[in-house]
Amino acid sequence: MxxxxxxxxxxxxxxxxxxxxxxxxxxxxxxxxxxxxxxxxxxxxxxxxxxxxxxxxxxxxxxxxxxxxxxxxxxxxxxxxxxxxMGGDAAELKLQGRPSIILMSGLQGSGKTTFSGKLANMLKKKQHKNPLLVACDVYRPAAIQQLKVVAEQIGVPVYSEDGNKNVVEIANNAIKEAKAKSYDVVIIDTAGRLAVDEEMMDEIERLKNAVNPDETLFVVDSMTGQDAVNTAKTFNDRLDFDGVVLTKLDGDTRGGAALSIRTVVTKPIKFVGTGEKMEAIDVFHPSRMADRILGMGDIVSLVERAQEQFDEEEAKRLQKKIQKNKFDFNDFLGQIQQIKKMGNLKDLASMIPGVGKAIKDVDIDDNAFKGIEAIILSMTPKERTNPELLNTSRRQRIAKGSGTNIQDVNRLIKQFDQTRKMMKMVTGSKMTQMMNAMKHMKGGMPGMPGGMPKM
Structure with missing residues (x-):
């Protein structure tokens, strides 16, 4: 970006x-x-x-x-x-109602439905909320089904009413449902609408007045540039929304929306979408974004993302295995899966100061781990637990089963052995010190006590 x-x-x-x-x-x-x-x-x-x-x-x-x-x-x-x-300080969601109500607004195709799922997922995991998604896009074909698919990925329920086109009625019924079943956040996904469509703008204005949301968010595709700012102003004049969400910030965006929108509509950017995964959502920190624009990286956000995947009990378990030289391919595969959950790989790498510029022309595929995973998953459970069993015939079978070649398998095993030896050297007091430091650092660090083999 x-x-x-x-x-x-x-x-x-x-x-x-x-x-x-x-x-x-x-x-x-x-x-x-x-x-x-x-x-x-x-x-x-x-x-x-x-x-x-x-x-x-x-x-x-x-x-x-x-x-x-x-x-x-x-x-x-x-x-x-x-x-x-861009706003100076990060702007938090103000969720004071019981239940708290968040109303989504924006143009068609801006990414409201996907973002609704991302926000529900973030509130559920980070703030331990119990969210309910509400399907109020009653016009777009398969919109309700799309929301249900998104919700199923994150384990959050959806309230919808087949055949009912009255969005105010649907939203009010959903709020009653939330109160009855103790959902503490209601996220209302609405239909995309053009600012020039008076009838649709009237509808969302009525919806806002009826449900009196704690937060009204305007979701906009950052790739539309200056048009996004103009549209935000028109929506704000009608809805007086509380904050802006910039989606697709991982795309080929020129950045104009992020830099202009706060000044033009005097409303903060609260969140940014940085990818397709449900975890690809970040609170917008103006200072950190300025760091990234000027090529300084964003190490704080990287550490925070890592902390979300850090499991202290798992780290202690791994420490014991490393001390006994029992770290195996199952453990290694688990570390890879934790890294993948942190988001887009190129975006993660660009958060490291100086790296963003170095890799700007390098295409880092999100499937970069695919070959390594295929090799590990082609091993039998016994082989993954006991790497020393991997003789030549077993390696040939693994290469064939994973769609790779024997050189790839040999390279992975060799580098895995080197990594395991290196980790053994930093166990004991050093590992304890590292874990204590990670717990006390702002945001913490990931429970990945080893390097990543280069493939």
């Missing part, structure tokens, strides 16, 4: 590289290029102009310390202003 904008901004800062001090001339030249980069990223022109004017004013009012180069100072100023432009 934001790769083109990141590249352009990096080139802009190079104008100041080697300059001994900040002057009005070199600042003006740099910021002219920054403004061009922002407008090319589909940022609203007025927003871009105000942005660079603010940065220029702050830059010219600063005395640059000898230890700080002008280029470094400019990066800091642009970073802070980007974070402020």
């Amino acid at each position: 934001f790769e083109n904008l990141s590249d352009r901004l990096e080139r802009s800062f190079k104008i100041l590289k080697g300059e001994g001090k900040i002057t009005e001339i070199n600042v003006a030249e740099t910021l002219k290029d920054v403004r061009r980069a922002l407008t090319e990223a589909d940022v609203n022109y007025k927003v871009a102009k105000t942005f660079v004017d603010t940065v220029k004013k702050k830059a010219m009012g600063m005395n640059v310390l000898t230890a700080v180069k002008p280029g470094q100072l400019m990066v800091k100023l642009v970073h802070d202003e980007l974070a402020e432009l």
Whole structure:
């Protein structure tokens, strides 16, 4: 995400590289290029102009310390202003009702149904809520069935009424159901509607007035760029929504919506969708997003995602197995599956400072583990538990069964052996120290005490 904008901004800062001090001339030249980069990223022109004017004013009012180069100072100023432009601080959901009610709104095809499932999944897993999804898209063919399919993946119930086209009635009945069965969050998925469709806009306005939601979220496809901002403004004028959700932020987006929408509609971006998986949802942190735009990575978000998959009891079990040199392919497969749950692999790698730029032109397939998994799953349960049994004939059978070749199998086993030896070296007091550190770190770290074989 934001790769083109990141590249352009990096080139802009190079104008100041080697300059001994900040002057009005070199600042003006740099910021002219920054403004061009922002407008090319589909940022609203007025927003871009105000942005660079603010940065220029702050830059010219600063005395640059000898230890700080002008280029470094400019990066800091642009970073802070980007974070402020996108809202400054993360905005949380305000769920105070019993049950709390969240109303989804947005255009057709913006991803409301999928996001409704992602949000329900996040509230269930992270906040231990008991959500109920409500099917109020009564117009699109198979919309109710789509919501049910999404809900089945995450183990959340759906309230729907076949044949009933009155969405206000459906929503009110769903809320009664939630109260009767102790659901504490009701998420209402609505039909996509065009801002120019007066009848449909009236319907969602009536729905909002009837259910009085704790949160009304506007879901928008970030790939639509400046059009997303204009649509958000039109919806906000009618609904006065509480926050914005940017979907498909993992796509080929120029970033204009993320950078403009807060200023134009004065409502915070609350969540972003970063992939198709149900776990691919992030709370929007403006400062962290500014880090990523400027190529600084986002290590805090990476650690938080890892913590979601970290199981302290499992880590203790693995520690004991490693100490006894009993770490096997079953354990290794479990670690791979934990990493896969963390989200898109390229997105994860780009969160590591400096890596995003290095891999921007590298295609990292989400099926990168497929060959390794196929090899491990082609082993018998006894072979996975006892890797030392893997002689030549067994390896040939595994290669044939996994659709790979004997060289791939040999390489995996060799690197697995090396990994197991390395892990044995860091057990005992070092492993205990690592686990204690992980528990006390903000967000924690994953329970993966070993490296990943390169395939």
